[in-house]
Amino acid sequence: MPNVALRSETDWDGWRQATRALVLASVPPSEVTWSVVGPATDLPSGTGSFTVSRALVALASLAIQARDQDRFGLLYGLVWRANAGDNPLASETDPDLLLARRLAFAVRAEAHRMRTHVRFLATEDRLLGWYAPAHFVLEANAQLLARRFPKAMFSLITPDGSAHWDGAELRFGTGLRQPEDDDTLLAWWNAHGAAVLDEATIGTSVPEAEDLDEAPRPPDRPAIGPVVLALATDPGLRTAVRQAVTCQRCALHIPATQTVFGEGPAGAAAMFIGEQPGDQEDIIGRPFVGPAGQLLDRAMEEAGIDRRTIYITNAVKHFKFAPRGTRRIHQSPSPEEIQICRFWLDVERVHLRLKLLVLMGASGARAVLGRPVAVTRERGRPFRLEDGQLAFITVHPSYLLRIPDEASKAREYQAFVRDLAMVRDLMEGG
Ligand code: SF4
Known part of the structure; x- marks a missing residue:
């Protein structure tokens, strides 16, 4: 054999x-x-x-x-x-x-996540970053960085190994388990960096990943530690997030990349509930980071809502799509799939106990109300759920993206912002 x-x-x-x-x-x-x-x-x-x-x-x-x-x-x-x-x-x-x-x-x-999460510290002669990738994407990402930013000398450290670009050669050496903080990383580099560079060797080429759109950046926040995700800090919810990673309650987990759970601070002022992760959310692993999320961000800003103060999630935690060539075309979850995945939404609701639920679109509303909802008829006014919790229905931001006529789109967008302004008042207790 x-x-x-x-x-x-x-x-x-x-x-x-x-x-x-x-x-x-x-x-x-x-x-x-x-x-x-x-x-x-x-x-x-x-x-x-x-x-x-x-x-x-x-x-x-x-x-x-x-x-x-x-x-x-x-x-x-x-x-x-x-x-x-x-x-x-x-x-x-x-x-x-x-x-x-x-x-x-x-x-x-993971390649994308590494590129967006790693933060570089400026040392005397290079940018220094640390990251623990879930997959073996160090080499591919280092190759991309070196090719796209040939003058940006850097060392990228991971637990599996490290990559070093000096403007001419890309070499690979030993890695480092997670340092406690930026100071620990710098101290390790000052003590061992020269030896690591001496021993580093030119690696074999690895398959190319997708193109980069960002240069290595000096940190606008610490390179190590609580990085970007403002995941809920409730311990019970953290456990649920870990369990949901392997959820197989319905068939949607099979073609999807990963479970996309909600995120937001434990003391959030409201829970926004959409339909399901989209193509980008499925790849990045965070809710509302694609085009609909960006539109929601803009509308929230205009309505005076700080996204960092809300918890945002979806009725269904896996991306449902139909492959078409190299594209993945969104498909709405069925009522049965919404009902099955409601298990996780209920977990989020029970753990966070937020005073206001904002139901965006028919699927988000159905997941909470358990019935078909005519969004255009029922939107725009707060009401109480059976358990006394306050709820508010509005459209899903992806609906606005699908309107072909620019005038109608602008009108609907303004109506969405007005809805969100009412939500802001409710969040503030008005
Ligand atoms: S869609 Fe929901 S219920 Fe279905 S597998 Fe994913 S997390 Fe589980």
Whole structure:
């Protein structure tokens, strides 16, 4: 039984060479074991050639960066089947394909999260950042940073390893477990940085991630510690968030990247409830960060609501979509899916006990009221729920994005801002 020992967790070239040799030698996936830096057997020598679709290569190049010990074999199995004429990409419900896609989406999400969360400290000669990525995205992100910002010398440290760009070469070295704070990171770098740089070696190329839109930034807030997420501080809710990560109560978790729970401070003035995470929320893992969230931010600002003072969540915690080519087209959750996922919404409501619920759109309203809601007829006036809690219905911001006519869109937007101004008054106790 061949054992393939890859040089690193992201040894893309090694995996490709081994896959090619094994397929040509007709070695089925069940007879191959994969490891990283373990004992290796010689690869068989096969003859001939075969090609794999670009879509499968693109999928594998992302999924191989996932922190999943079975990914090398999973991806080899997909290539093996494609070569045998059983194209896994032909079936949207193929379990191996779905698993590989989930890994790929998770990698993309983590690459994006790393780029948006890591904050760099300015040292004498370089920018210094630390981050603990959930997947093996250090190399891909470092390559992107170096390519996009060739003059920005940086060292990017993670528990798995570190990447160092000096304007000419990108090298990889040892990492660091989470430092307590920025001072600890700087002290570690001052004590060990020179040795780390001395020992760092040029790495193998890894698959490219998506393009960067940001340069490494000096911190406008601490590089370490409570970074960006203002996740609810209620301990019971934190436990629920962890449990919801693996929720399989309905089938929506299968194609989605991750559970997107609500977020906001424990003492929030109101809970805003939308429908479900969208494409960007699914990748980033936070609610209302895509186009609808940005529109909501703008409308809140105009209405005098500080988003940092509210808790925002969705009726359904996984993104429901239909794949169309490389795009994922939003699909509304069914009443049954809303009802099943209400479990988590109730957890949020019980733990936070906020005095006001703002129900945005038909799904958000249905999740709380348990019945179909005609939003345009019922919006704009506060009412009491059976348990005495105050509620208020308005439109979902994505509705405004879908209005094709600019005049109607502007009119509806102003009506939305007026609704939010009423919400502000309710939040203030007026
Ligand atoms: S949509 Fe809700 S109920 Fe369904 S799997 Fe996701 S978190 Fe669970």
